[in-house]
Amino acid sequence: MDESWAIPGLDLHVEIDRERKASSLEHALRSAVRAGRLAPGTRLPASRTLSSDLGIARNSVADVYAQLTAEGWLEARVGAGTWVSGSAVAHGAVRPAAPGAPSAALDLRGGIPDASGFPRRAWAAAARRAVLGAATSDLGYAPELGSQALRATLADYLVRARGVVATTDRVMVAHRFGELLGLACRALAAGGARSIAVEEVGHEAHREIIRASGLTHMALPVDRDGADTERLDDRVDAVLLTAAHQFPTGVPLAPARRVAAVQWAERSGGLVIEDDYDGEFRYDRRAIGALQALAPEHVLYIGTASKSLAPAVGLAWAVVPERLVAPIAAERRVAGTAADVLNQHTLHAFIGSHEFDRNVRRLRAEYRSRRLTLESRVADELPGCRVSGLAAGLHCLVELPAGTSEARVTEEAARLGLRFHGLESFRTGGTEWRHPPAMVVGYGAPPPHRFAEAIDLAVRAIRRAADSSPATTAALR
C-alpha cells in the first residue's frame, strides 16, 4: 500500500501508506531528520502546500508538524514557517530529548477524555470480583445482547442518571459508540433506509461509518439552538443528534427542537439516533434528561464508557426501540463481534459498587475547573474572543474575532507543538456556512499538570494568527 511521494521543494522522497497518510508522513519526516537526509535549517513546505500535494487534511499536516516540533526535530519561527531544528543532530545519531522537553505534542482536540485519574484500584477490584464470582456459564460465549447482569445494571443507571426509559430487554452492550452506530445503520439499510441526517459539524469518523453502511448523509444546519430539526422531512430515514451537548459547538438542543425531532420521527416513522457521549457532565446545573425519554420507540439511545470512564474500558451501550432489537442483533451476529463477558461483568461490578458515579463526579469537577481556567484566561488575555458552549462536557468553543483564519491558528499552534483545530474542520459540507470563526477546545486531552501550558500555547497561537491579520489585531489589543 506504500506509495513514494516527493516532498515539494525538498530533495526528499517518502513512502506514504495510503491508508495512514498522516502517521506515515510523521514517521518519514522524523526518519529523514534523524538520518540527516534533511539538514538543520532546511525549510519545510507550508502545511497548505503539503496538504494539497499529498491529499492529507490540513489539520493532519499541522498535527504532524506539532508533534515533531514538540519532539524537537522541527522548530517554528514566527511568520516565517517551519524548519528542521538547528540543533538536530548529524547523520545516524538518535536525537536525545532536551532536558525538560515535552515528549509529545500537547493536544486540545475535542472528544478526548482525561483518563489520567482513572480509578485503577477500584477497577482492579471490580475485575477481581467479576472473575472470582463468575459462574461457569458466564465464562462461555456471550448472550446475544450482552451479559444479563450488566444490561440490568445499565437499565437502572440510565433511568436514574439520564432519565432514559429503559428495561433490561432493550439494552444492548457493545464495545464502542461507533460499533453501535454502524450496526444501527446497517440494520436500517437492510430495512430499506437510504439516508440519514447528520449535524453539519461533527466527527468525520462517524460519517465514514454511516457511508460504509450504505446510507448517505445529509447535513442539518446547527445554530445556537443546536441542530435545526424543524428541517427534517421525508427525504431522510434517520437523524443522528448530539442532543445534550452538540459536538463540537457545545450547545444543547433547544426544547422546541427536541420536540420537533420526536414529532418528525413519529410522523415519518424515522429513527432518531441519540449520541449521548457526555450527557453526565453538565456542571452548572442538573443535566437535561435524554431525548429518548420523549419517544422511546422512536429514539435509539447510545452511551459509552469511553468519556465517563476511559476509552480503554471498551464498552458502550444502546437502548433500542423494540422493532430494532432483532435486526440490530442480527447485524451483530454477522459482524461476529459479541462482546467479552468478563469485561462486562467487571463494569457491572464497578457500577454496582458506586465507583462509576464517583468517577463521573470526579471528572465533572476536573472539567469544570478547566473550563473556569479557560474562561478567565480568555477574558484576561484575548479580549476580542469569547468562550461559548454549555458549561458541560469536555469541550467548548473559543470564538475568534471576525476575519481570523482558523487554519492559521491551527498552523501557529502546530509550530508551538499544540494540536488545536478550528470549528470548520469538523464540517461535513452541504450547508451554507454561517458560523463565526472559532477554535474547538477539548479540556480532556492534556494531563492535569499540563493543561495550563496547553492554554498558554493556545493563547499565543491565537495572538500570532491575529497579528498576521490587521483587521483582527485591533480587536485583540
Place this chain on the structure above:
Amino acid sequence: MDESWAIPGLDLHVEIDRERKASSLEHALRSAVRAGRLAPGTRLPASRTLSSDLGIARNSVADVYAQLTAEGWLEARVGAGTWVSGSAVAHGAVRPAAPGAPSAALDLRGGIPDASGFPRRAWAAAARRAVLGAATSDLGYAPELGSQALRATLADYLVRARGVVATTDRVMVAHRFGELLGLACRALAAGGARSIAVEEVGHEAHREIIRASGLTHMALPVDRDGADTERLDDRVDAVLLTAAHQFPTGVPLAPARRVAAVQWAERSGGLVIEDDYDGEFRYDRRAIGALQALAPEHVLYIGTASKSLAPAVGLAWAVVPERLVAPIAAERRVAGTAADVLNQHTLHAFIGSHEFDRNVRRLRAEYRSRRLTLESRVADELPGCRVSGLAAGLHCLVELPAGTSEARVTEEAARLGLRFHGLESFRTGGTEWRHPPAMVVGYGAPPPHRFAEAIDLAVRAIRRAADSSPATTAALR
C-alpha cells in the same frame, strides 16, 4: 418481529420471534406447560413436523425438547415420542425442580470449550497488573491494530507455540474469530473478490458471516485427508481451512493438501484463511505447525482465546499478509470496533506470566482424558461404532453403522435431555455426500463431573436409534 404460529396437532398458538425461533419456541412451550395450557400427557408433534412447519432446523427443535426434558417439563417414551410430563404441575404453579434433577440439558455439541477450570485467580492477578501498570496513554483509544504490548507478546507466542511466521507489525487483535473473518471477507470483497471456498462441513455461523460480507461460498469436499484443496481453481478468490484439525470431522489436512493449498494461493493470488481454533490441543504428539508458515504472504492466520482460555475473555488475533494489513484495518475503522485496551493488557500480562501455556496444558490433559473415556466406552458398548478424528482438540466423530439415521440419534438424545448433533447437520451442501453416518462429540461442553453422564446418554441414544433399524441392530449387538 413476533409472529403467531399454531403448533400442529395442538390447540396452541405461540409467539415466535423470527430472528430467534428456537429460543422463543423453547420459551413458549415452557410457559404453556407451566401455565397448564398444555395438559400432562399431551403428546408433542414429532420434531420433524415442527421443524418443517416453523422453518427451524431439526437439530434446534431436538435441542429445545432436550432442554425441556432435562428441566422436567417434558418426558420421552421410547419409540413413542415426547409428552408433557405426567408430573407437570397445574395452572399457574411454578414447577419445582425434582430432587437431583439436572438443571439444564447436557450438551455434546462440538465447538464449545470447557471453561469450568478457567484460572480465575491468575486472570484476576493479570487484570490487576494490567490496570495498575497502565500508562495514561494506555487508557485512551486503542491503537489501530491493538495494543503494541499484546501484539508483540502474541507474535512471540505464535512463533513458539504454532510455528507461525509473525512480527508485531503483522499481528492484529480483535474480539472473536468471527469478527476477523468478517473483516477479512469485507476487505477481500472491497478489493474485487467474489467467492470463497469453504469445507463442506463446518460452522453455519461462519458461512453466514461470509455471505453477509458480500462473498459467495463454494463447498470443498472433505475426506480422511481433510479438505480437497487440489480442487481449488480460479473460480474462488480465497479458501477458509481448519488445517490443523478439521471441524467437525477431526482430521488434519494431509501434507500434500497443505502444499496444494499454498501453491494454489501463490499461483492464483488467492488467499488462504487459516482457522487455527484449537491448534494447541494435539495430545498424541507434538502439534503440526500452522499452514501459514509455508507462505506468510498468502495465508491469513486467525487464532482465538475462546478455545484455549475461555470465550468470555473475548479476544482473538490474526497474523496478516502485508498487502492486507491496511485494507483490514480500514474495514475495522468503519466497523467502529477497535478492541478494549485494558482487556488486551490483561491477556498480555497473563501470557507473560506463563499462565496461558499452563492453561493450555491443563485443558490438553482434560480433553485427552475425556477422549480416552469416550474411546473405551464406544469400544465396550457400541461394537458397531468407531471413534475417528485426530487425538487432538475438543471434538471427534463417533461413526455409526451404515444405515443409522443421524437425525434419529439426535431425536433420541433430545428425549434423554442431551444435545447431540450429526455430521450432516454441519453440511453446507453443493457436494456429493459420501460420509458414513456419524455423530459429532464435543468434549468441552459438559462440566467435568457430568461428562460420564453425557456419554451414558449418548450411548443410549445411539442404541435406541439403532434398535429402530433392523439393519443396524445386528451390527450393534
